[in-house]
Amino acid sequence: MTFRSYRAETRTLLGAQLVFNLGFYAVVPFLAGAMRTEYGLGVTAIGLVLGARTFSQQGMFLIGGVLADRWGARRAILIGCLVRILGYATLAAASDFALFLLGAVLTGAGGALFSPALESRLSHADQPVETEALVGGRKSHRSVFVWLAVIGEIGAVMGPVLGSVLLNWSFDAALAAGIGIFSAITILLWYRLPAEPARETDISEADQAGSAAGPHxxxxxxxxxxxxxxxxxxxxxxxxxxxxxxxxxxxxxxxxxxxxxxxxxxxxxxxxxxxxxxxxxxxxxxxxxxxxxxxxxxxxxxxxxxxxxxxxxxxxxxxxxxxxxxxxxxxxxxxxxxxxxxxxxxxxxxxxxxxxxxxxxxxxxxxxxxxxxxxxxxxxxxxxxxxxxxxxxxxxxxxxxxxxxxxxxxxxxxxxxxxxxxxxxxxxxxxxxxxxxxx
The missing domain is CATH 1.20.1250.20 (MFS general substrate transporter like domains)
Structure with a gap:
């Protein structure tokens, strides 16, 4: 399947991944250096902040996915963007370890909400894959996740370039740009991403039948x-x-x-x-x-x-x-x-x-x-x-x-x-x- 052949919703989600990566890689790769040179934090403090950011994202992906199922993918994506904006704003206001730690955790939590919800929503553009997996056949179209990998990589390449340019002014300039990028994508998704049907967040008949026997x-x-x-x-x-x-x-x-x-x-x-x-x-x-x-x-x-x-x-x-x-x-x-x-x-x-x-x-x-x-x-x-x-x-x-x-x-x-x-x-x-x- 070519990129243009996907529905407008799918193209919007792929574009959101591009912008999300752009805003992330324009800031986070430079966080350690900024904490060291501009704010004078020690190596131990920097390690804790970076470790907390990684853990709050990787460790909370399951929680983010569960919330996406409960709230609906659209709401989880939008809240993930808002949480990352809050994280960047906290980093911009930070002058000590505690605020840097809080900002890093919020930054990671925003990604933990955004990514599983986006992948869940994108998977519905990949429906033929389910048939292929069940019957042992082969896919007749290009998986949407191929485009996700390509577009995500473009953002990962362009982000550090943008960040390095902005660092000529200051790290706060990079954070301000990141806030602007995430604000723009939040507004775009609010208007362009359709709401899920009301039944999407309900428990199906099969789930109701099994609720007493198994986990939620x-x-x-x-x-x-x-x-x-x-x-x-x-x-x-x-x-x-x-x-x-x-x-x-x-x-x-x-x-x-x-x-x-x-x-x-x-x-x-x-x-x-x-x-x-x-x-x-x-x-x-x-x-x-x-x-x-x-x-x-x-x-x-x-x-x-x-x-x-x-x-x-x-x-x-x-x-x-x-x-x-x-x-x-x-x-x-x-x-x-x-x-x-x-x-x-x-x-x-x-x-x-x-x-x-x-x-x-x-x-x-x-x-x-x-x-x-x-x-x-x-x-x-x-x-x-x-x-x-x-x-x-x-x-x-x-x-x-x-x-x-x-x-x-x-x-x-x-x-x-x-x-x-x-x-x-x-x-x-x-x-x-x-x-x-x-x-």
Missing amino acids: FALRCLSDRRFVLFCLLASTNMLAYNQLYFAIPIELSRRGLDGAWLGALFLLASALTLLLQLPVSAVGRRLGSGPALSIGFVLLSVAFTVAAITSMHPGSSDASLAPVVVTVAVLILGHMLLTPTILSLIPTFATASGPAAGRGAYYGLAATCGGISVLAGNSALGLLLDLTERQTWWPGTPWIPLILLPFLAAWALPRVLTSHRANRLSPSSTKTDLSGKAG
Whole structure:
């Protein structure tokens, strides 16, 4: 499906994602530097503020998704924008640690409300994916989540450029621009985004039948063992991608390469996404969801295998950038294949039908699992990096979990999908759905 062939509502939501990312990346990447240079905060305080922002967003995605199901996606999106405006205004007024912490938490909470609601609403433009997942066929159109990835990346590239220009005046100028951007998108969405039907936030007959036997319909995703397993396995994709911010910079430091090369690698990642996301997703569409997931995760393993084989101890001679470039390129290819596929499969696990269908909670749980995966994975990886240097182990040791986990996901996820399809198509599945006890 071409971009213009989507309904006006879908194009509006995709545009909102572009502007949301633009406003975010124009400010947040520069927050640590501003707190240090303009306000004199210590490293510990800065770390707490940044950690609180990440946790308030990643940790609250499930809550944001549940609220999107309860309030309706439109209301959650608008409130998310308003909360982020409040967060930026608090940062602009901040002069001490407490206000910076509050502003960071509000900024993250705004994203936690906005993203699951937007993905839930967008998933209804992706309806053919559900049919494909259930019958084992292949998609006949380009998933809307492919466009979400491309448009989101454009905002992620343009945001820091805008922020760096505004920082020539001050960090407050960047915050003011961010407030203006989010205010504009809030007004646009208020007028352009249609309200959901009144029945969208009601409990369906199936949910009413199962309310006594299972959890609240908005939290049913937590009792769906197959979906929880799907989220845990799929979260390996987010853990792998996060190494652009964690392990890759450390590997550059090991090789004696300065931070300027990291910027070049980020530029490479963005360029590959903008140039190749559409053709890569077309390949994934032809392959089908199961093979696309397997190949995508195998690519992640290959990327980290290259990193492990070519890794070296700090201070080693003949350090080369080429292996790191190959690692990043293959990692991004795998990520481009995986992300739209994963997002398009999430609605197939929602037992209810209709415009709301509890999808916000499903998208929220997937995002929260990704955040937990990054927190736990990076903690373990950091420990391995430290032990490797102290014990002079083989320098590729820290990469081993990052090689094995994607291989596990490549093997297990297609089996989870097959089991899920069989469960949905079996006559007994209707009874399971009505009882509220999924999978």
